[in-house]
Amino acid sequence: MDINQFIKKSRSITGDLKNFRLEDAPDSPFDLFTTWYQYAYDYGVEEPHSMTLCTVDADGFPDSRVLILKKIDERGFYxxxxxxxxKGRQLDNNPKVALNFYWKELGKQIRVRGTAVAMDRETNIGDFLNCGQTKRAFALTHKQSQPANTLQEIDEKLHEKEQFLLKNPNAINDNWIVYRVEPFEIEFFQARMDYKHVRIKYSLHESIWEKVLLWP
Known part of the structure; x- marks a missing residue:
């Protein structure tokens, strides 16, 4: 099987593509994100809160994974x-990150560059206690990203922590951190069938967001 033949035949630029102009963009990128997100949610985009987080390891190599946006405000993305x-160790070593949202149903992409800032203990505890039991149980194993011998080993450890939580429902993980990505640059990308994609970049200068149209 030649996988490259399938790659060549794969479709791109699909979805409900809307017009987007620089003059339609508000002064605040957070306002535009809110508008786009609400539209994506109402449209039925699956998992619109999924985003790619990019970090850098100690050797300078980039790393990425998809996780969930918890909330957004005028200070950043959480x-x-x-x-x-x-990723926790990478963030501790280098808090400079990038985020990427991609909603293929709408041909929309949002790119964020900024710095990840750890929140206070009260915020971290509150967030951890609001997580589902399975997620909390996994966190309490303190084994994320570590090698595992078998799936059975994982199941047994998870069951142990789930039983622990039944007896200790308010148990917390002091290593659980909520991060706020404080952006200095946010780009909004709207795909078009004619490849004249619309790209608008917001850059933060002395607390003022400046926006500019970019070439596709």
Whole structure:
């Protein structure tokens, strides 16, 4: 099988593509994100809160994974992770990150560059206690990203922590961190069938967001 033949035949630029102009963009990128997200949600985009988080390891190599946006405000974008995980250690070493949202049903992409800032203990505890039991149980194993011998080993450890939570429902993980990505640059990309994609980049200068149209 020649996988490259399938790659060549794969479709791109699909979906409900809307017009987007620089003059339609508000002064705040957070306002535009809110508008786009609400439209994606109402349209029925699956998992619109899924985003790719890119970090850098100690050797300078980029790393990425998909996780969930917890919330957004005028200060930034929020997500959570165990500080013992690979991404947690990478963030501790280098907090410079990038985020990417891609909603293929609408041909929309949002790119964010900024710095990840750890929130206070109260915020971290509150978020952890609001997580589902299975997620909390996994976090309490303190083994994320570590090698495992068998699936049975994982199941047994998870069951142990789930039983622990039944007896200790308010148990917390001090390594659970909520991060806020404070952006200095946010780009909004709207695909078009004619390849004249619309790209608008917001850049933060002395607390003021400036926007500019980019070539596709």
């Amino acid at each position: 997500f959570a992770s165990g500080s013992e995980s690979v």
